Amino acid sequence: MQIKSGLAIVGENLDVINNVCININEDGIIESIGKSNNCNNYVGNGNLIAIPQPANAHVHSGDNNFPEYGVKEGLHELVAFPNGLKHKLLNSLSYEKLIEGISSFYNTAYNMGIGLLVDFREGGGIGCKASKEALKYVKDMDVIVLGRPGPEFPNNCDGLGISSPVDYKEDYVIDLSKKFKPSMTHVAEDEETRKSNDFEIAIKSDFNALIHGLYLNEDDFEKLSYKNIYLIFCPSSNMWHGMKFPPIELSLKYNVKFAVGSDNASWFLPDVFRETYQLLLILRLKRIRGEEVAKELMKSLYINGYKSVGLEPRLIEEGKPAHFLLIDGYNSGIMNSINIYNSIIKRVQPSFIKFRVDRSNIKNLGLLFS
Structure with a gap:
């Protein structure tokens, strides 16, 4: 399974990566994080932002x-x-x-x-x-x-x-x-x-x-x-x-x-x-x-x-289980921001969550808040 996004917050350093293709294997593990032009049969688009689940x-x-x-x-x-x-x-x-x-x-x-x-x-x-x-x-x-x-x-x-x-x-x-x-x-x-x-x-x-x-x-x-x-x-x-x-x-x-x-x-x-x-x-x-x-x-x-409770964070990282959210980066304004971290703190809200990814399960949350 492949997920395409215009931007992703990746790893424990929360790095900002543009134009991403996230490959998830049959076991629901993130196999690789590559460039979006490598996505073939995918879910998502360039206006989405992939962020970890909080x-x-x-x-x-x-x-x-x-x-x-x-x-x-x-x-x-x-x-x-x-x-x-x-x-x-x-x-x-x-x-x-x-x-x-x-x-x-x-x-x-x-x-x-x-x-x-x-x-x-x-x-x-x-x-x-x-x-x-x-x-x-x-x-x-x-x-x-x-x-x-x-x-x-x-x-x-x-x-x-x-x-x-x-x-x-x-x-x-x-x-x-x-x-x-x-x-x-x-x-x-x-x-x-x-x-x-x-x-x-x-x-x-x-x-x-x-x-x-x-x-x-x-x-x-x-x-x-x-x-x-x-x-x-x-x-x-x-x-x-x-x-x-x-x-x-x-x-x-x-x-x-x-x-x-x-x-x-x-x-x-x-x-x-x-x-x-x-x-x-x-x-x-x-x-x-x-x-x-x-x-x-x-x-x-x-x-x-x-x-704080001894669990591994649900990070977007190769080798980790796929648990992340896909946010509407266009209508939230985050995609065009020159201060991404401030924009994510200020602008991410439930109404902008389009999809929730949990291993091989993708749920369309956008329908709930539309």
């Missing part, structure tokens, strides 16, 4: 059952464990209804071109089981289900994802995080939790990644860099809840690897293209600009989210 490194899929709830409430009233409104609503759902909502969310993510979801699931092993049941209806997308202590934990969970290190005794958190990998937790989402030393406990616990980190200081970022711990930013969520901009500039300054998540399905579609664009705007407000800045954001989207 990772959404932090979601809560169970919330999909009650969209836009609690619009007048504050963050703690909504999501604090165990008495926040979210947990009351989750406890009111039947198991079948929970699976239905999660499955719908996963299907939305697939159609938005997502290659990986990292899903924080409430409800112990039973919550993780609901996600595994929902996955039966979605193919060709990786989902890492991170559970938390509760009924039947850690059965059906792929790792650990807790709301905060201060929700449990410190020794218990350290033991959990070292035992169940990958492990993630929210930290420093507001001033109160930061003052409770949630970050210090998280550092002792060797979590693979921390979520939010809004109130971390420069000393904290030095520790993250030294420990090689990933930070997951969810800018839309932070702004919706009236918190603050994520400290993306400190990640760049201290070389802290970061990825992007859309957070709760109740308030946000799993559109990480929009989340990364938000980060670009925040950096420009701080006068941090340029193609290299946009390229770092692309790494967060196409590489770091995967590596």
